[in-house]
Amino acid sequence: MHTTTLRLFAVTALALASASALAQNAAPAKTASAAKAAAKPEAADEAPARVERQHISYTVQADGSYIEQRESALKVLQAPAIERAKHESISYSASIQTLEVTEAYTRKADGRRVDVPKSNFQVETNEGRAGGGPAFSDIATTSLVFPDVEVGDTVVVNYKLIGKQPMFDRQFSVLDNVSANSYQGDLKVRIDTPASLWSQNRTFGAMKQVRDETVGDRHIVEWTYQNLTPAKDTRRDYSVYKVEDFPGYAFSTFRNYGQIAAAYGERALPKAAPTPRVRKLADEIAAGKKDQREVAKALYEWVSTNIQYAGNCIGLGAVVPRDQEFVLDNRIGDCKDHATLLQALLAAKNVPATQALINAGNVYQLPDIPVASSVNHVLNYLPGLDLYVDATAKGIPFGDLPVAVAGKPVLRVDQPELKAATAPLSSKRNRQRMVTDLIVQEDGSVKGKVEVELEGQPAIETRAAFRKVREKDSQEMIKKYFEAGGLSAQGSFTQDDPQALLDKHRYSAQFEVKQMLPVPGAFPVAPLFFNPMPVATFASSAQYDDSVYESEGQCIGGRSEEIYRIEFPATMKVIAVPPDARQEWEGSSYEAKYTLKGNVLEARRVIVDASQGPVCTQAHNRGYQQFAKKVLPNLKAQLVYQ
Incomplete structure (x- = not known):
């Protein structure tokens, strides 16, 4: 499946009523010939x-x-922007930074300056009780309201963030991109x-370096960027992001990514x-288990299911884990806390483990310049099992990884200089088999049963979603699902116990839906009840305009099978059925x-x-889209009866 990986919505009883299939936002672009013909971007x-x-x-x-200083001037061109322009909020870590707002004013269209009065400032802080420190965040926010803002005015703010201590000793790094599709009158960056x-x-893209010199005992670098005629953004797929593809800059005192891993470690x-x-807790969790994998599995599952996620935005907490006692006392922690506690539990049972840094966003290739912010997540590596595990991600079976961190480079803390990567998800494991049995009544009412068997990622995500559904809500599931389509229904829903962390799942639904079908009428053969990986999603890229993909995109393959038995009453006659079909392309296939x-x-x-992710090339995506276009007509073909 192209562009987005298998992705389920958060399922609640109400969400099931409007259940949607897996998102697959394929990313078309202009054809090469059309691009050449265009005199300039739109x-x-x-x-x-x-x-x-x-x-x-x-x-x-x-x-x-460091001291960070920012000055910005935003000009209001249309009335809808007034409300946004009037408000500015500046956030910072109160324990390691202080804020000084040096200027804030409205520059009227006629040149007059209207300063923001002190009464228009508001400061919000995060503090603990009775003088104690905050548990989750020390982020303070200063908000200000610009007076007398109208169309044609410009709001200006100038402030300093003064750092009290560094994130990493004797190290500084920063990376940023700007949009090539937005107006930028005068951007200047100085380090x-x-x-x-x-x-x-x-620098990347049209960003220009205008200075790089040493003056006395200081090294000064300056960059500029201007975009007075922004082009329209034609790219639709940002599932894979490379910072070098967009205007921007990177600066770092780290010589390589290994130094970042070492500094964290x-x-x-x-x-x-x-x-x-x-040690005592590890003995209790792993009691009776001898095999290293079984011990590791038990400890991983305990951390994954018992420690809830809670961010750590307190000073150096962004890069330093909390103490084990805090995490255990409160059963909360961020990714660093999960990884650190799991490593400690594993060490207590003599299972070798370390931590690894990774980008959990849409970056699959780390920038050439090593910047600490390029890695934003922590997981564990178990050398004895050659296995990466992510206890922060809930609902993931031991031995699996969430989509966001599969097939990506990692920085191993035990071997900082090692070039390593997590394993990509196996497309062959992603499978769905759905069997639907329908009996159509003379008035168009339908009695039906749907059975779904899942393996791999769709099973993992379905289990995670169904864990949130309460028992009493599941009893109303059928009614609410069909009510979303304006239909009256009743029925029952059963499933495997979703609590276990497994990569297989089964569920079934029985239902009676009143006057569901028109008589006479027609309908395409398609799933009548929620399933996470219907056949049609694999062909959704065919619905875009005649186009090619202008960028590589995130992808993952899989197999989906749908079996239908639809029985009509003797008083009805089926006059047309969809034709048989078969299509193949580079290992991918469709048969009906x-x-x-x-x-x-x-x-x-x-x-x-048969796509092998996590990233598919432009050429592959173009080819698969042509395959999907041949499949789509058969999926749209209707069953006609009277």
């Missing part, structure tokens, strides 16, 4: 406001702490570091030493067979998407 629509000026500077100290700190930098690994409490026996239609169709 201009972007005028925005209601535009950035006239944005000046950013970082003044870095020898210990890695001023001690000449004694080694550094490297790079220097403060994180000591917190992974098992305490007496952790429709057999009419009297008033009973038996249908079977199977689609196999």
Whole structure:
């Protein structure tokens, strides 16, 4: 399946009523010939406001702490932007930063300046009780309201964030992109570091370097960017993101990514030493288990199911795990806390483990310049089993990984210089088999039964979704599902116990739906009840305009089989059924067979998407789209009766 991986909606009783199939937003672009024929890119629509000026500077100290200064000027072009322009919020970590707003005013269209009065400022802080420190976040927010803003005015704010201590000792790194499809009047970026700190930098796209020199004991780098005639964004697929593809810049005192892993590990690994409490807990969880894999599985499942996610935005908490006692006392933690506790539990049972840093977003190739923000998630690696596990991701069986971290480069804390990667998800494991049995009544009412068997990622995500459904809600599931389509129904729903962390799942639904079908009438043969991986989703890219993909995209394959038995009453006559079909392309295939026996239609169709993710090339995506276009007509063909 192309562009997006198998992805389920969050299922609740109400969500089931409007259940949708897996999202697959394939990403078409202009054909190569059309692109060549275009004299210039289509201009972007005028925005209601535009950035006239944005000046950013970082003044870095020898210990890695820095002062960040930002000045911005936003001009209001249309009335809808007034409300947004009037409000500005600045957030920062109160324990390691202080804020100074040096200027804030409205520049009227006639040149007058109207300063923001002190009464228009509001400061919100996160604090603990009775002088105690906050548990989750020390983020403070200063909000200000600009006075007298009208169309044609410009709001200006200038502020400093003064760092008290660095995230990593004697290290500084920053990376940012700007949109090539938005107006940018005057962007300037300046980085001023001690000449004694080694550094490297790079610009991307139309970003220009205008200075790179040493003055005395300081090294100064400056970049500029301007985009007065932004082009319309024609790219529809951002499931794979490369920072080098967009205007921007990167600066780092890290020589390589290994230094980032080592810097993280220097403060994180000591917190992974098992305490007496952790040793006792590990013995209880793994009692009776001898095999290393079984021990690791039990400890992983305990952390995954018992420690809830809670962010850590308190100063250095962004890069330093909490203490084990806090995590166990409160049964909460962020990704670093999950990984650190699991490592400690594993160590208590003599199972070797370490931590690894990864990008959990849409970055599949780390930028050339090593920047700490490029890795935003922590998981564990078990060398003895050669296995990556992510206890932060809930509902994932031991030995599997969530889609967001599969097939990506990782920074191993135990071997910082090692080039390593998580394994991609196996397309062959993603399977769905759905059997539907329908009996149509003379008035168009339908009695039916649907049985669904899942394996791999769709099973994992379905289990995770159904865990949130309460027992009493599942009893109303059928009614609510069909009510969403304006139909009256009753029935029952059964499933395997969804609580276990497994990669297989089965569920079934029986229903009676009043006057569901028109008589006489027609309908395409398609699922009548929720299923996460219907055949049609594998062909959805065919519905886009005659186009090619302009970028590579996230993808994952799989197999979906649908079997139907539809029985009509003797008083009705089936006058047309969809034709049999077969299509193949580079390992992917579609086969459909429709057999009419009297008033009973038996249908079977199977689609196999052989795409090997997590990233598919432009050429592959184009080819698969052409395959899907040949499949789609058969899926749309209707069963006609009277």
